[in-house]
Amino acid sequence: MKKEYYEVLGVSRTATKDEIKKAYRKLALQFHPDKNPDNKDAEEHFKEVNEAYEVLSNDDKRRRYDQFGHAGVGSSAASGGGGQYGGGASDLNDIFSAFNDMFSGGKSRGGGSPFGFEEAFGGGGRRGRASSGIPGTDLKIRLKLTLEEIAKGVEKTLKIKKQVTCPECNGSGSKSGATENCQTCHGSGEVRQASKTMFGQFVNIAACPTCGGEGRIIKDRCTSCYGEGIKLGEVTVKVTVPSGVEDGNYLTLRGQGNSGPRGGVAGDLLVVIEEIPHELFSRHGDDVVYSLAVSFPDLVLGTKVEVPTLDGAVKLTIPPSTQPETMLRIAGHGIGHLRGSSRGDQYVKVNVYVPKDLSHQDKELLKDLKKSSGISPTAHNDKDAKGFFEKARDIFS
Numbered sequence: 001m002k003k004e005y006y007e008v009l010g011v012s013r014t015a016t017k018d019e020i021k022k023a024y025r026k027l028a029l030q031f032h033p034d035k036n037p038d039n040k041d042a043e044e045h046f047k048e049v050n051e052a053y054e055v056l057s058n059d060d061k062r063r064r065y066d067q068f069g070h071a072g073v074g075s076s077a078a079s080g081g082g083g084q085y086g087g088g089a090s091d092l093n094d095i096f097s098a099f100n101d102m103f104s105g106g107k108s109r110g111g112g113s114p115f116g117f118e119e120a121f122g123g124g125g126r127r128g129r130a131s132s133g134i135p136g137t138d139l140k141i142r143l144k145l146t147l148e149e150i151a152k153g154v155e156k157t158l159k160i161k162k163q164v165t166c167p168e169c170n171g172s173g174s175k176s177g178a179t180e181n182c183q184t185c186h187g188s189g190e191v192r193q194a195s196k197t198m199f200g201q202f203v204n205i206a207a208c209p210t211c212g213g214e215g216r217i218i219k220d221r222c223t224s225c226y227g228e229g230i231k232l233g234e235v236t237v238k239v240t241v242p243s244g245v246e247d248g249n250y251l252t253l254r255g256q257g258n259s260g261p262r263g264g265v266a267g268d269l270l271v272v273i274e275e276i277p278h279e280l281f282s283r284h285g286d287d288v289v290y291s292l293a294v295s296f297p298d299l300v301l302g303t304k305v306e307v308p309t310l311d312g313a314v315k316l317t318i319p320p321s322t323q324p325e326t327m328l329r330i331a332g333h334g335i336g337h338l339r340g341s342s343r344g345d346q347y348v349k350v351n352v353y354v355p356k357d358l359s360h361q362d363k364e365l366l367k368d369l370k371k372s373s374g375i376s377p378t379a380h381n382d383k384d385a386k387g388f389f390e391k392a393r394d395i396f397s
């Protein structure tokens with residue numbers, strides 16, 4: 001089972017942003033790979049701490065996490081492992097860039113931030129993403145699930161059309177893999193344009209139009225992908241959906257979106273859950289409700305019936321004198337909770353069956369029954385009925 005993010009950072013669930021930041025900073029420094037070379041344990045801890053911080057430092061993600069647990073923030077462990085959609089931080093490069101952002105605080109390096117990254121580690125050589133190219137875009141797909149699948153969780157294999165890395169050139173966009181410095185920007189990826197105005201001279205910095213900001217131009221373009229390094233392809237993706245998800249929830253599969261042009265990091269794949277309405281059951285949170293029509297004699301005398309559940313038919317006892325609209329509970333046959341292993345319940349809403357076509361003989365039987373003193377609601381033989389009549393008088397008078 002995956003550790004609670006709050007536990008990972010050692011803070012309470014009501015911790016303020018400042019407390020979370022402080023706790024993160026302390027742990028991140030303690031477990032940072034530069035301080036723990038070749039220590040796999042420390043690296044795992046470092047990743048764990050960063051993943052927790054990424055979620056808890058973001059109001060929106062924290063709210064989702066509080067509500068849905070790890071699954072709410074697209075984390076792997078809610079599905080029981082596998083790590084195929086690593087939570088926030090499966091890629092160390094991602095972590096370092098987030099880490100650097102935090103420690104440099106967007107201010108002048110080493111100066112404005114209370115704790116410069118460089119100060120702590122002596123020259124952060126890992127600043128920024130290591131990969132080249134342009135990042136791939138995120139993909140969003142809808143996944144329709146039956147209530148049965150949602151109740152127990154399900155593993156789905158999806159076929160997805162997306163931009164994949166070109167197999168001919170391995171994503172480089174070049175037949176031989178050779179590139180050369182861009183002539184326009186001399187490899188910087190940026191162009192500067194000075195403009196003079198009455199307020200003085202302004203310098204605009206924009207992405208180089210020749211190389212698209214990459215700084216390098218490929219030689220001998222790959223003919224299969226026209227130098228893009230990506231092309232349309234089809235892949236199969238396995239998704240493990242935890243039980244208890246709801247319409248509109250989504251799972252984030254890190255790095256399973258579109259591949260990036262010329263070796264750029266792939267985007268994410270967002271799997272949006274769509275719940276197919278069930279023909280027998282209505283869902284209320286993690287409970288389901290089933291409506292059952294029962295004959296008047298069975299309601300009075302009690303009976304045993306078979307009712308459908310999400311797990312197949314189950315025997316249900318209708319106790320004697322069951323009133324219409326009674327909710328009978330079948331424990332544990334509802335939807336599996338998103339957090340934890342238990343399940344919600346099924347409720348059977350009992351209604352009285354009123355036949356429309358009766359034989360002459362049945363009608364005579366009912367007429368006979370009607371003559372019996374205990375069969376009709378009157379003020380003196382039924383307390384509930386009395387209450388009902390009083391209420392009705394209040395309303396209609």
Ligand SMILES: [Zn+2]
Binds near residue numbers: 173
């Ligand atoms: Zn290619």
Ligand SMILES: [Zn+2]
Binds near residue numbers: 183188208216
């Ligand atoms: Zn350029």
